[in-house]
Amino acid sequence: MQEMIEIRWHGRGGQGVVTAARLLAEAAMEAGYFIQAFPDYGPERSGAPIRAYTRLSRSPISLHSPVKAPDLVIVLDETLLGDPSLLEGLKPDGWLIVNSALPPEFVRRRVGGYKGHLALLDATRIALEVLRRNLPNTPLLGALARLTGLFSLEDLTRHIRHHLAAKFGEDVVRANLEAVRRGFEEVRIDPGQASPGERPIEVPSGGMALPWFELPRGGLILDAGNAIAYRTGDWRTFRPVVEMEKCTHCLYCWLYCPDDAIRVAGGQFLGFDEAHCKGCGICAAVCPPKAIIMVEESRVVAAV
Ligand code: SF4
C-alpha cells in the first residue's frame, strides 16, 4: 500500500461532510494510521457547498495544506457534479465516489466526460430510509470501508458506535450502524471506461449569470442589494413541488420563504423561482392545506 492516502470530500452544509472526514480519520487511526481531518468552508450555512480533507499515512504527516492531489474524491451531493473543480488534481488511478442513484453514464457526463474509476452509492436513499434524515455521510463511510480496505466493517462500526454512544441514544446508534452496513453492501463499482491518465474534462457551461463556484471564497458579494446574485438554487438537494388544485393562494409560503423564491402576481401564487429556491422546505412546512411537498432534486434531474 502507498505511504499516504489523501481524500477530498465535497458536500453541502448539514450533510455531515466534516463529521465524515473526521470519523474516517479516527477509524483509520485505530487501524494504525497517522491522520489529519479538517474542513474548508466560508460562512457555515445549511446547503452551502463545503469541502473537507482527510489524510492517512503510515508515517507522521508534515503537510498541512488542503488536499490538492487526492487519491479519492467523495461527493455527498450530486448537485455538485457540475463543479469544474471537483476532479481538480485527482490522481490518474484515483477514485471518484458519488452519492447518487443516477446511472453511471449520466454521472460521467455530468462530470464532463470523466473516464476514471467510479463508484456510486444511493446514500441519500439509505439515509432517508434508515435515519429519516438526509445524512449521507455514514452510508458513504461503509462504502469506503468496502472500497479501500482501510479497515474492516466491524472495526468501522465499533468506532462509530463508540463515537455516537457518547451523544445519542441506542436507537440513533443502531440506525447509523445499519446505514453503514447498507453502504458497505450496496456500493456499486462502475467498470465503465476506466482508463487511467485519460480524463478529458469539459467544464459544463450552465449559462448562469454568477454560479456559486465563481463566487469569492466565503461567498461574499460586497455590493449593496446583491441577494439576487446568489444563485442559492444551486444549493438545493430537495425541491418544493405544488399541487395547484390544493393551493388556496393564502401566500403563507411567500411570507415565510427566506430567499424570496415564491413567485406571486396579482395576489396569486404562481410557483417557485428555481434559481433562488434552496430547498429548505419552510414553504412546505407552513402551507396550511399541505399543497407543497418536498421532492429529492436528483429524482427531478434524472427525469429531465
Ligand atoms: S423550499 Fe420553499 S421556503 Fe425554502 S427557499 Fe424554496 S421556495 Fe423558499
Ligand code: SF4
Ligand atoms: S402556502 Fe400553500 S396554499 Fe398558501 S399560497 Fe403557498 S402553496 Fe398556496
